[in-house]
Amino acid sequence: MGTRFQRRTVELPEGIAALGNDAIDTVHTLVHQAERRQAHELREALERTLKIVPRPLRGAVKKVVGA
Numbered sequence: 001m002g003t004r005f006q007r008r009t010v011e012l013p014e015g016i017a018a019l020g021n022d023a024i025d026t027v028h029t030l031v032h033q034a035e036r037r038q039a040h041e042l043r044e045a046l047e048r049t050l051k052i053v054p055r056p057l058r059g060a061v062k063k064v065v066g067a
Contacts, residue, residue, distance in 0.1 A: 012024065046065065050062070
């Protein structure tokens with residue numbers, strides 16, 4: 001199968017693969033949107049959390065947490 005998931009080297013479960021390319025594309029789109037939302041929410045949570053850190057230390061804390 002030439003699906004987007006396989007290009008990402010993810011092996012699809014048989015049940016999803018059996019749904020066909022249109023359904024696979026829909027699942028790919030939904031997963032991609034969910035990943036983007038999750039990343040956005042994580043960034044917002046980090047920013048909210050950093051507000052309790054004293055301003056002079058925020059840069060160092062960002063480095064430690066990888067932000």
